[in-house]
Amino acid sequence: xxxxxxxxxxxxxxxxxxxxxxxxxxxxxxxxxxxxxxxxxxxxxxxxxxxxxxxxxxxxxxxxxxxxxxxxxxxxxxxxxxxxxxxxxxxxxxxxxxxxxxxxxxxxxxxxxxxxxxxxxxxxxxxxxxxxxxxxxxxxxxxxxxxxxxxxxxxxxxxxxx
Amino acid sequence: xxxxxxxxxxxxxxxxxxxxxxxxxxxxxxxxxxxxxxxxxxxxxxxxxxxxxxxxxxxxxxxxxxxxxxxxxxxxxxxxxxxxxxxxxxxxxxxxxxxxxxxxxxxxxxxxxxxxxxxxxxxxxxxxxxxxxxxxxxxxxxxxxxxxxxxxxxxxxxxxxxxxxxxxxxxxxxxxxxxxxxxxxxxxxxxxxxxxxxxxxxxxxxxx
Numbered sequence: 001x002x003x004x005x006x007x008x009x010x011x012x013x014x015x016x017x018x019x020x021x022x023x024x025x026x027x028x029x030x031x032x033x034x035x036x037x038x039x040x041x042x043x044x045x046x047x048x049x050x051x052x053x054x055x056x057x058x059x060x061x062x063x064x065x066x067x068x069x070x071x072x073x074x075x076x077x078x079x080x081x082x083x084x085x086x087x088x089x090x091x092x093x094x095x096x097x098x099x100x101x102x103x104x105x106x107x108x109x110x111x112x113x114x115x116x117x118x119x120x121x122x123x124x125x126x127x128x129x130x131x132x133x134x135x136x137x138x139x140x141x142x143x144x145x146x147x148x149x150x151x152x153x154x155x156x157x158x159x160x161x162x
Numbered sequence: 163x164x165x166x167x168x169x170x171x172x173x174x175x176x177x178x179x180x181x182x183x184x185x186x187x188x189x190x191x192x193x194x195x196x197x198x199x200x201x202x203x204x205x206x207x208x209x210x211x212x213x214x215x216x217x218x219x220x221x222x223x224x225x226x227x228x229x230x231x232x233x234x235x236x237x238x239x240x241x242x243x244x245x246x247x248x249x250x251x252x253x254x255x256x257x258x259x260x261x262x263x264x265x266x267x268x269x270x271x272x273x274x275x276x277x278x279x280x281x282x283x284x285x286x287x288x289x290x291x292x293x294x295x296x297x298x299x300x301x302x303x304x305x306x307x308x309x310x311x312x313x314x315x316x317x318x319x320x321x322x323x324x325x326x327x328x329x330x331x332x333x334x335x336x337x338x339x340x341x342x343x344x345x346x347x348x349x350x351x352x353x354x355x356x357x358x359x360x361x362x363x364x365x366x367x368x369x370x
Contacts, residue, residue, distance in 0.1 A: 063311065069312040070319075071315075074315075074319055
């Protein structure tokens with residue numbers, strides 16, 4: 001029982017860490033000299049990385065960028081809140097009940113990061129051939145999978161001991 | 163206690179009288195659209211009463227230029243607006259000097275009006291003070307700050323979350339209270355055996 005709980009906790013925690021890494025690191029799209037999104041752009045100039053702003057809102061992705069930013073932030077927030085809710089439910093849930101509340105939070109986090117990653121995949125860099133998707137983008141999709149698994153676990157698991 | 167209070171207030175007044183200078187307030191930066199009007203406000207703080215000889219002067223320094231040009235002066239109870247310079251026929255005095263307000267109105271803005279506007283006010287005998295500057299930025303379209311939309315979305319969703327949780331707990335509390343009062347009234351009317359099972363079943367159906 002304890003090993004199972006530890007495993008579930010670890011999956012949730014890993015999900016949070018990957019979400020944070022995907023959101024904070026500006027590496028959704030990478031070329032040889034540029035590492036960009038979703039907050040700013042790193043440009044390799046004269047042998048050093050320079051931190052620059054993203055192009056103007058109307059020429060780069062328009063409002064879709066704000067949607068990606070907002071939903072990836074929300075995914076992080078809901079996942080972290082879900083962790084605390086899970087810990088709380090561990091001690092207050094009556095025997096035999098499901099961890100529904102934690103499951104709901106993880107579900108919302110999963111949906112949010114899915115929205116963020118989907119919008120980014122569909123609306124950005126569609127015609128650019130000179131680059132590839134960076135580590136943050138990949139982590140975003142992996143954390144989608146992890147939060148989804150976590151959601152399922154929470155909705156299926158029943159509390160065994162009081 | 164009272165003597166301490168009197169002493170501290172006297173000391174405060176003394177120190178304040180030392181820094182007896184006029185303090186001028188304008189904005190820091192103003193944004194406006196091409197073709198619109200903008201009101202540049204200027205007011206001051208002074209320990210002396212507003213004198214009849216109070217003066218306001220505005221000067222303008224275009225972006226990139228080194229010299230500034232005077233564009234407005236109020237003295238002896240009369241305003242003198244720019245009639246030769248870059249703002250001729252576009253400047254209007256909308257201030258109220260007895261109320262310490264020396265604001266001006268710039269009409270029909272253009273990109274060439276980008277620059278720094280400096281307001282200098284004097285309230286005799288309080289004439290020592292620093293002039294204050296406000297920077298004017300003229301835009302074709304008012305830019306939406308990038309973070310505002312993102313922040314708004316996050317704020318709204320979190321607000322909804324808090325609302326939903328609050329409503330959930332409120333409903334639970336209300337139903338529990340209603341059931342409690344119902345069971346009380348039943349106890350008074352019929353007796354213990356009749357009411358106990360009913361109370362338990364209502365609870366069960368709700369929390370399931």
